[in-house]
Amino acid sequence: MSVRTRFAPSPTGYLHVGGARTALFNWLFARKQHGSFILRVEDTDAARNTDEARQAIFDGLSWLGLDWDEGPEKGGKFGPYYQSRRAEIYDTYFEKLLASDRLYKDGDAYRFRFDRTPVTMRDLVCGEVTIDYRDASNTPDMVIRRSDGSYVFHFVNVVDDLEMKITHVIRGEDHLMNTPKHLQLIAALGAASPQYAHIPLILNPDGSKMSKRDAGAAIGDYPRQGFLSAAVVNFIALLGWSSKSDDEIFTLTQLVDRFSLAAINRAPARFDLEKCKWVNQQHLAKIDTETFAELAKPFVENENLPVTENYLAVITAVKDKVRLLTEVPHAIDFLVTDTASQDSEAVEKAKANPNSALLPTLADQLANLNEWSAENAKQAIGEVVTANGAKAGQLMFPVRVALSGRAHGPDLGDIFEILGKEKTVKRLRSF
């Protein structure tokens, strides 16, 4: 029997990291087992559903590279994949349940009568868990059909998992206590249950529950913050899952290869944006310069910086120095405009440096160079310092600040070449 997993979001908000990771684990498991990954939209709460939220979820999954084999925009033989369009199916199951004598009326609503017995489940992550349903105060009989005739989550979720032949339900730990309810429902329906794997939740850095408003929560924010989808996927996979090796940087394909439910952790993980940025840097470093340049272009244009003729050379000079694509504009601005902001602290420090007195001499020397190259410019620095009994390294800092206005930046040689003779001399003199 082939593995079938599903991601079943309700379109009431944006795709957040927790949901994205749930989707990722379902997707990884399905791909690893050569099974199918199904997307199902749980839009039974008409009052809270929005088209924007639905679209944001689709977009988020697509951006992450989590394609679905069946679902909206894709079809499949177990559709429709919107719960709002499956009323007839639910009615059929409801009749079945009604006939089983497990339902009773509460006003105009219907409740499902639980078996008052301990329920034991075997969770693929949590192990064996028993909930004692003899204690009805903690487990009141649940409503499965509202007084307005609509069905609640527990019922439709179970029916759909059965109908869609889901074999493995991988979901957040917030559903762990729902599972016995679902198991009872499935048993009453006379069906076989899928296997369950409840994954720990993702917490904020301070340990509080991560909700949609918290920093880093919305997947939709990541692209414009300069993250690569491969990095985000890599990072959230590491939240609660480990490759059991010292390696941490993986492509989606490598994750599929290494993934296993058994390697999922039981304790909730805190979200560390710093490490996420580092992972992004690792992925950024692995892509070629041309691709990097294309990816960075929108960010450069967004800051109203010109995409110059030597754009590729400019990007090459800074490629290894940024963690996020959003850092690119500031990293290159002094190379492509004359009006870039300066770091006043660095400027003061450079001006206080006694070697700054050599800058005019250096400027003259550079102005007289016949052939402009990084090599020759650097050699000129060497000549100036030896003539004045200083050390080359000491002059590098003032030169850097004079040319870039910053204490940190690309290799000086790159700066010389990109700026060219005229601008280099001009900036040294005006400094």
Place this chain on the structure above:
RNA sequence: GACCCGUUCGUCUAUCGGUUAGGACUCCAGGUUUUCAUCCUGGCAAGAAGGGUUCGACUCCCUUACGGGUCGCCA
């Protein structure tokens, strides 16, 4: 409050009874780079507490503490 799950460096984690408890992020120091970054080397830093079981416990059991989750005609 009841019930469920959990607890190894600040954070993510390895360890499936015997290890100087390993790696990564962050931070610090040194080296490389005549400069910045990268990179390399090193450092700081952990088994929540108390009881058992055992020749031996981070690992198994119990208690407590703490964290998270659930207890809806939300999903």
